[in-house]
Each structure stands twice: as structure tokens, then as C-alpha cells.
Amino acid sequence: GENVEQHPSTLSVQEGDSAVIKCTYSDSASNYFPWYKQELGKRPQLIIDIRSNVGEKKDQRIAVTLNKTAKHFSLHITETQPEDSAVYFCAAEEEGGSEKLVFGKGTKLTVNP
């Protein structure tokens, strides 16, 4: 089955800096890759996703890149703000079309004012 590895597990940046979180996946049939943000005690919220027919997608300060050949995808947050502090999870759809997501273990991002 699908296996998703996420790095780093913790990330601390200064306000205004960029943050990058990287994930690798194992199943070449996967074609849907969402990213979720989870604040302490709250639900995971979808912040951006990408499908395998594109290599990059951007939404304001957030962007995701996908390299299908290398089987890795990354989340980029620019101009970080303290409210970006949270745990971020990447995920990949298992066995393309299964509607089942396999999640990474998460990255705790801290943005220092």
C-alpha cells in the first residue's frame, strides 16, 4: 500500500521568512495530494491540493509543487505569519481512485514574531 514520509517533523521560522515542508510517497498510481492544516485541538482543514496532471499550484502565500517522477511533493509558505503556526499534514490518495488518503506524520510549524 501507499506510504507517505514527511519532513521535517518540526520547523521554526521567523515571521516573514518562507517555510518548506516536503513529502515523498511510494505508490506511483496516486494522483491526488492534499495538504491539511491542524491547529491545536481543532479539525484538519484542507488548505491546498494538487492533482498529478499539474506540477505546481499556488493560492496567495501557499504553493504546492509535485514531481511525479521522483514521487515527492512540497508545500511552500511565503511571508509567514504567526497565525500560520500549526501542524501541517501531507497526504496521498491510495491506489488512484480509492478515495482513501494516507497521511504523513505531520510537521509542527512555529512562526516566531
Place this chain on the structure above:
Amino acid sequence: NAGVMQNPRHLVRRRGQEARLRCSPVKGHSHVYWYRQLPEEGLKFMVYLQKENIIDESGMPKERFSAEFPKEGPSILRIQQVVRGDSAAYFCASSGTGFRGGYTFGSGTRLTVV
């Protein structure tokens, strides 16, 4: 338009008791997914249901756990004879026709087994 509603938000059970977790999907959604999140961990898939059918239960332990999504009413995740290791946050998500646009998760039920 209410999102995915889960209740209770917090549930405390003694070892050996039963836990029933409820999930009301977004109105009109017929696909429901349950995930479990252990402390400091990512979410793990448990079960995927459509109305009156279990589509994929490969992530759900074979014993003590069951799920249903009846024609009327919420989806129920039932854990019988709970043990301390069942303590976790259980999240439900729903979609209308599969996650073409990604899941919307409910607020979760935090189960504590004492």
C-alpha cells in the same frame, strides 16, 4: 449550510464499556469516511461508507469496531469493550461524489478511555 457534524465532542468511557460516535455528513453528501488520530500522529483511515453500504473497511480493526451509515440518520462508529489504546481523536469526513475537491472533516470526537 452546516458542515460535517460530529458528536459528542468529548467522550469518556471506562475500560470495557461501549463507545458510539456519530457523524452527520454535509446535507446531500452520501460518502462518509472515518479516520483516527492518535496523539502526535497523522490521521489513519478506518472505513469508507456510502448510504447503507460499507465500501472499504480495510483500516478498521476486525474485532470490537463496527460502522454503519443507515438510509436515515447519521453514520455511527461503534467501539465495543474499549481499551486504553482506543483513546484517540476520531474524525469523520464527507463528500458528495468522492473527494474531487478534498475532504471536509468534522470537529472530531475525542475519546478517552480510563
